[in-house]
Amino acid sequence: MPQGMLRTSALAAGIAMVTLLAAAGTGIGTAGTPALARRPVPHENPSTVPVEADPAAAFEWYLAAISQFTSWRFQEGRNLLIQLDRDNLPADIQGIVRETSDLVIKEGSILEAVDGWVRDASVLMDAGKTDAARQLLGQADVYVRRAAVLFDEVAGDFQGLARRSNVEALRPDAPQRRAYEQLQRAAARVKTLLLTYGAIGQDPQQVGAVTRLLPYKTSIELFAPSIVYPGRAFAVRGRVIEQAPVPSTGRLLTLRLDDQAVAALPLERLRHQFTVPAGTMSGLHLLTASVPAKGRYLGADVGKSIRVERAVPVVSLRGPKSVVVPGSLLLTGTARSQFGPVDRAVVQARVGRAVREVRTSETGEFRLTLELPGTLRLVGPEKMSVRLIPGEPWHAPVEVTRDLFIINPLNGAVSVALLLPIGGLLYTRTRRRRGPRELAGLVPVAEESVPARRAEPARVSLPGTVRDQLIAVYLAALRDVQAVTGSQMTPSTTLREFLWAVQPKLRGDAFKWMTTLAETALYSSRPITEESLEQIQRLKAQLKGELASGTA
Secondary structure (H helix, E strand, C coil): CCHHHHHHHHHHHHHHHHHHHHHHHHHCCCCCCCHHHCCCCCCCCHHHCCCCCCHHHHHHHHHHHHHHHCCCCHHHHHHHHHCCCHHHCCHHHHHHHHHHHHHHHHHHHHHHHHHHHHHHHHHHHHCCCHHHHHHHHHHHHHHHHHHHHHHHHHHHHHHHHHHHHCHHHCCCCCHHHHHHHHHHHHHHHHHHHHHHHHHHHHCHHHHHHHHCCCCECEEEEEECCCEECCCCEEEEEEEEEECCCCCCCCCEEEEEECCEEEEEEECCCEEEEEECCCCCCCEEEEEEEEECCECCECCEEEEEEEEECCECCEEEEECCCEEECCEEEEEEEEEEECCEECCCCEEEEEECCEEEEEECCCCCEEEEEEEECCCCCCEEEEEEEEEEECCCCCECCEEEEEEEEEECCCCHHHHHHHHHHHHHHHHHHHHHHHCHHHHHCCCCHHHCCCCCCCCCCCCCCCCCCHHHHHHHHHHHHHHHHHHHHCCCCCCCCCHHHHHHHHHHHCCCCHHHHHHHHHHHHHHCCCCCCHHHHHHHHHHHHHHHHHHHCCCC
């Protein structure tokens, strides 16, 4: 028979096969999910799900995949083979199944590419762009030849697997044997399809006749934000494209979030306001849109990963950095997020055991007064925490902390009585600094005598005590501050007055906290702890850095 007649005969047979498949719709040759790798549904116990380890069961899996190829569901067919659980097969069979699966996946990818080029070439031919169409068909012909070689390898692997599993010795009604026989017929349809595409490459004028009989492709474009917030609506939009002369009827697009259907929409209007449930966990989730197949119209599905997050509000605080106890602490602030003011949120302020709660206003503002009892530490730094608990599910709780210095002075009468000793002490130390000992460097308090006082509410310090060491650290810092700022403490100046005079010239608050600790050591009858000594030493190191950077 002449070669031209052979091409015509092959093309006619291919057209007849395509006509048969298209007329039967996408149900031709399709199979359910094989039992070999069936995944349990969420309510099933995986240990009770029946899983066959018979090597011949793999034929049911290959039949399902290749049937998808002959129904133009190339991606679905490849996904079936990717999900195949080969670990349930005997060890000597796993290698054969792995190699065969890889070949079948490549075969499906080539068929999908060739199918797309043939359809595009048909459009170009109708537009009169013959040269461009021939170029595409030439490219498709190269792939068809490669697919034919792969097909022969796949057919050989099928036969080898049949011999290893002894499938032909099974009874005629055994599911594995029926699957093997149906697989051979499905493979023959793939062979005929390859011959058809190959014949089109030799006779481009026939491409239109074949593509008019192919099923209509459907594709979906889906658009959604990459980040969404639970309880807050967001828009999902897109469109369904049917490559058909007329639109299909009766089909709906199903929108799902993590396999849970959330909406069914008409194909001509893919737009939906969707709200992620309030209890949805943060992290990546899958949003999918799918259209079922119907007649000659192929189905389609598309997925998009979205991240569920909670917005973190920003809390701004306004209030004092130090507070005298017992007393009241007035705290104000605002809470905002990317969505605007955080209204009706619970604001919980805590200092030690003192707690107070209020709610934010419509503008996100809050104002509270926290009553601080005298049971807090007499003096020293304390952490103030402010926790914001929003009422909306799309806002995350947030907590901010702030350093607060607590001061608990003695009653006014005792404080007045204690001003005299400190004045005498400062006068004595000022006179000593004016003498030759000023050049001797730092002088510990333990080496100096404390002048007599009229009243002595504070415990008399013994040389070398923690209280003396703390005062010595302060006095050394005092000399450094005087040298840098040029300000001098006079006998009539209190520690607090000197602080007020030099603080504007300093770059930090270290000397302020040192002054507070020194006042406590001088005025209070409470024992001074090692913790207070360590704290003033750290402040002394911080002050050294501030002074090294110059004055303000």
